[in-house]
Amino acid sequence: MLTVIICTLILVLSGLLSLTLKRDHISFKHIIPGAIATVCTFLLIHIIIDYKSVIASSFSAFFSWQLPFANLVFGLDPLSVFFLIPMLILTVSSSLYGPRYFDKHPPGHKHWFFFSTLVAGMILVLLSRNAVMFIISWEVMSLSSFFLVISDKDKDESVQAGWLYFITAHVGTAFLFALFFLLSSTDGSFDFSSWTGITGRKSSVVFLLALAAFGLKAGFIPFHIWLPQAHPAAPSHVSALMSGIMIKMGIYGILRVLTFISPYQAWWGFLLIALGALSGILGVLFATGQHDIKRILAYSSVENIGIILLGTGMGITGVAYGSQTVAFLGFAGALLHVLNHSLFKSLLFLGAGAVIRQTGSGEVDHMGGLIRTMPKTALLFLTGAIAICGLPFFNGFTSELMIYVSCLYGSIKEPQAALAMAGLCTIISLATIGGLAATCFTRLFGTVFLGEPRYSAITPQKEIPSMMLWAMAIPAVLCVLIGMLSYFILPLLTGPVYALAGSTNYNTSGIKSIALTSSLVSGFFLLSGAAVFLIMWTSGKKKVRTETVTWDCGYSRPAPSMQYTSSSFAAPLIRLFHFPVAMKKHLSKSDDLFPASSWKFFSAVEDWFLTGIYTTIIRSFDRAFSSLRWFQSGKAGQYVLYIAVTVICLIIWKFYL
Amino acid sequence: MKSDLLAWVSLLIIVSNLYLLSSSRLASLIKGVAFQGILLGALSLLMAGHSASYHLIFLAILSIAVKGILIPFYLSKLVRGVKELRDANPVIGYSLSMFIGVVISCFAFYILQKAPFVHAFVSVFHGASAISTAGIGLFLIITSRNVIRQIIGFLVFENASFIFGLSIALYQPLFVEMGILLDTFAGVLIMVIAAKRILTVHQSISVRSLERLSK
């Protein structure tokens, strides 16, 4: 425990050190990111080796924290360790990736300071066992990520994105206030340890407040608006960290609050399933309609948070209906998906960063054929893409499988119709999300890496530096390993799941057999695939291979710009779902009979949550506020009248009412 | 006898208030307020006789000197520099203002019967004159369209505080009393200086040129 705190301090110190250095100091390239990576690696090893002792440790302040109530209490339990592990992995990989990413545009010397405070803030969020401590760490996390978002000053939209992000973060903090006050209202203590046994209607209010407070960070629909703005604006390794683990802190918060309240109400589960289905399906649909590579990934994070919510919802419903299998598998799937999503999403963001670094653009429809100049990046990106689609033998599959099995148990084995319906809804949502995600990521990978370059101007000449490739290889290897050997990840899951499901007597042999069997099948699959490949290879040795152009159906001059673009690829789907994802088309015509310039067509999917709902609310507030301007009219006489009226009103209030 | 006189002076103060409300010329406004200053001096002299306190006499002299002579003198000097129409020109017309002034004064008598603070005053007339003066002073400020009338309104409002303070003056040490007086005098003087500045910069004493800072 003390090790963790000391390491956090070292992190902050190394960040502070970077503040004192000159902007282009050499140590930004190696020493400071290296130090962050080393500390996190050390911490990771410490946690993995000492897992048994780490998960039960707690730590009270060595000096009294002089606010009228707050105590400095730290603690680690299986739930927080489960979030700590991917966080450290991602920090290692993004701090290895960062220095070279900035080769062309060196960041301000504050970059690594905010990076380290972001990491330290996240560690402290996981460690804190006191509400005040938690809120402060939470704000440190939001604040430093906000500064990281706006740190890319070459982009004007980063200011806008940072603004939107920070607003939502702050609204979340306001909800956190209400949430923690309500939780502490029984005995006035802000220590987590005293928050037990909250029941009845109050627990429902607590749950809803937690959903709002943490949902704004987790970014499920309708709280997602900041994600697609902030992620493209931030530097890629920061997006990886933010999308990979920071938004999961919202999930952590919801799960943490769930451990305070019992018994679970079934409708919480239904609500989560509804929200999960909404953000899963809409998130991936929005992703499919986007053009910016990082915006696509951001919306896909919304989708994956939706999947996590579906799992959590099944877990809660399972507990509420007393079905341990459903509960255990639901929670386990949700948690595992947290880990998995953090791995493959950070991999994808790092890959997107590599593409942006080499091409200087994030516009998907301008790219194409990058696989030839950047083969290794392409392979790593493909790994992430397959994993995020939840396809077998990669890690995304294992977690989705657990949620599916939870639903199967719920809809088949349990007598309650409500549970069956919840399971069915979740299965249908997951299946739809799966199909849509496959569309989204074949589209992304196909447009960026395959085919011919669409604009030769931004075609990269070479592969990214090997350091960045190694940084991407860490999550990629873990994606494959977890996919193949999910059995070994199960011990990590049991602790938090027991805490969430509120019982420890669940028999884990069933889940173990699933993990084992799927490992076996994956081995079998690999073997047979290898066999087929071998046969093809040996038989193909004697064959003649001819290289020619792609079959062009008789058209003699196919140009790269005639390729199917990502927009055309998504068009049928977008047209089908035109209600939730409206496509806005902009056509700039020239009215001449013989137009001198070509017409320009541009289409984009607008997020009507942002442009419709939120903007309307803000506009109406603005109008209302503007209509009060007469109050400050500039007339001194009128101002004196206010004073007189105030006196009279106060006297009437106090003496005559 | 003395309380009778006190009541008469108080009544005269109320009448002077009404006069201020009705006067349309800046010059007559200044005259009115100078008259009121002298009335205040008389009031405090009467009070001095009432409770045999020497420093009330000092107060009376001071108030006659400053409120009756000094400030009106400066004000009329200021008015002489005004090029535009030297009219009071209030937001609310003179007759209606008069009517409202009468209502305020009646209300002051009424409220004194009801309110908890009646025993803070020497007499009902004394209290009513204070409240009515305060109300009418505020009314003058609120309805003014030019700076001079606002100053005069403030002066009237402050006269109310003087009348009010007289009843409590006995309980304060002298230096506090003097401080209060000097402070208010200084306040009004500074207002006059500021008004002069306004006149030189804007060439006008209308408050319309002072309404640009809004929202």
Place this chain on the structure above:
Amino acid sequence: MNLIEITVVLIYAFFAGGTASCFRSKNPAKLLLVPVISSSAVFLGGIAFLIETRPENTVLLFGGTLIIDSLSLLHILLVNTIFLITSIYTTGYFREKIKCGALKASYAKRFSILWQTFQAVLLLVLLSNNIGLMWISLEATTIVSAFLIISDAELSIEATWKYLLICSVGIVFAFFGTMLTVAAARGMQSSEGVYLFSYLSANADEIDPRLMLLAFILVVVGFGTKAGLSPMHTWLPDAHSQAPTPVSAVFSGVMLNCALFCIMRYLPITEAALDFDGQARSIVLLCGFMSLIFAAVFIPIQSDVKRMLAYCSVEHIGIIAIGLGLGGLGIFAALLHTVGHSLSKVLAFFSAGSIADHFGTREMKDIQCASHKVPLWGNTFFLSCLVLMGVAPSAVFMSEFLLAKELFFTGKYIILAFFLLGTLAVFFSMLRYTMLISFGKGPKEQGVESRGRRVDTVIVITCLLLLLFLGLWIPAPLSNFLKDAVSIIEKGATL
């Protein structure tokens, strides 16, 4: 004469000496140095108060005319600190003008003299135990500061006029309140000390409750006008936006607090006279609530950066008043908030003023990307505004959190909701403005146009670190000090 009285005399001697020395000098740069010297001496004097008064906590001076207790000491230290750093800032603020000879010696002379007088009368407000003396000195601040606002600009005259008129009307109301307090205390057995706060608060149960309540209403409206409580705050945005930056800074950072301090003096007496039925508190609470709402409504439609900061002051004064109105932990929060708000608002005004001077405009839409062109002030502006918006970890956040907690635990859910909504609305628009000013669009290839002075950098970093530190940890001595001050406003407050 004891040691503390000697210190008081010394402090005022320094003011007198400083003021006198100004009359002779003709060099603007030297003239501006005089306030720095005298305010550092006074700062040391404040520290001396702290050391000298510690064991007893409450000390009566000069036969009970003056008083020093934890509450006033807290404010005295704050005033001295703010004046010290503002005086130092002022020398840099006028530097450019002095360089090109635009600053007249007469102006510098007037400024220095009024500046020191202003601090002297403000300190007198805090020191006075006599309710009349307190009123006199607060009125004197209006008179003195009016000439600090005024310059040759047309708008500054308008602002001065409104400041003078509205604050004077307000202060007359406060005079009625003061007199009524004495009238209410007239029924006491001994009428010796009815004009002394120490006496009134010791014998508050003998005061006529209804008269005292009326007096308190007038006091709140009167001093509240000066403090910027809504709806009497109308002069505040004008004066703050038109005054020279150092003056705006002390207005916001000090003067408003001092006016509120007067209300803090009356509050416990009224409460005690009314048998602690909470009526007096509810008035303060209502005014604070109104201020918060008005600020939240008006900040979004501002275009002048200093005006925006002025409304932000209205918001924070409102928050402090809400804390006072809540009692208990709320008062603790209010005092902590006073400290946090003063420090951060002063920084915000410094940077806003310097940025506005650099860009030659106060219109926010014309100021872009200040953190590139004037790095020190651009970044300071953003950070101090973040603190003002209540972003953790900072002292302001901590006090707002405590306040919200107290609102929740006293069951004032509606006010809590409006409090959160109001601060969010302020956050919403202020963040947009500050981000555009500090990081907005602009030609980025241009390099740094102006670097700050080293001494300014030191001030900024010290203040920001202090704010950060207070947001994370309140050391035991400070906490006890604040608790002492709380117990003066509310005896036996439960913390």
Place this chain on the structure above:
Amino acid sequence: MNLPEYIISPLAALLLSPLLAGIINRTKAFFAGRKGQHLFQVYFDLARLFRKDYVFSKTTSWIFRVSPVIIFTATLASTCFVPFISSGTRISFAGDLVLMLYLLALARFFLIISALDTGSSFEGMGASREAFFSVMTEPVIFTCLLSIMRANGTVSITEALSAPMLSDSISVLLSALPLFFVLLAENSRIPFDDPNTHLELTMIHEVMILDNSGPGLGLLEYAASVKLWLFSLILGRILLPSTGMSPFVQTLILLAIMGLIAVVIGTVESVMARIRLIKVPQMLFGAGVAALLGFFINVTKAIPW
């Protein structure tokens, strides 16, 4: 001869699946009044393809070369979970349904990206439509198979398909009919796609493999017929009468049913025209509603009202 089921089922698929396509072709020929091709013509075609040389486009990368292997293997692997002779040892676990369907999704993923790898706009269009269809078919399959599993009270599709089937005809109809629609859509049959042409109007599956040649094309064709076999087998298993027969007889009946399904497919292809692309979602949505209805009936039966 006691091979485990997970060997027999893929073997059967490998050996017999091209026959199904042959039956369909003969049926269509019958309706067209032609003599038609040989029943084993697909076998001959495949053998010819595997003997041919490779022609690759210069645009393509390793993705294009590797994809046929992955597609074929994944499709074949998914047949492990549907029992052919319901007596051998099986790999069955909770959620094998998901693995089976996601293996098919894996195949589809690689089919799409290999099509995009060619950079051809035709193949891009086919890929887009394939992805579009899969979004709508997957929920329907899940719902159909879920109601079968619910009726059998097991969470493993292998168990569910080898055990006695649905009891009442309504449930059978409500899961078989949507599944038949899905079969047509997933295997690019009329009315969703035309397996005989890659003309613009119908370009889905055939257009995606336009640039494949030789053994690669062979693998893809083979995978397509295995997939058709897989769906027919599932459908056949659902329709199989649940009387106590010997495994051998049961397998024979199963084969007969599958042959019948092939004939029905051929008949549908002969009597129907391809529907417009925008009508496809409506049709699949209808199938989904039917499947949901089947599930609801299953659920309500179990509830003690």
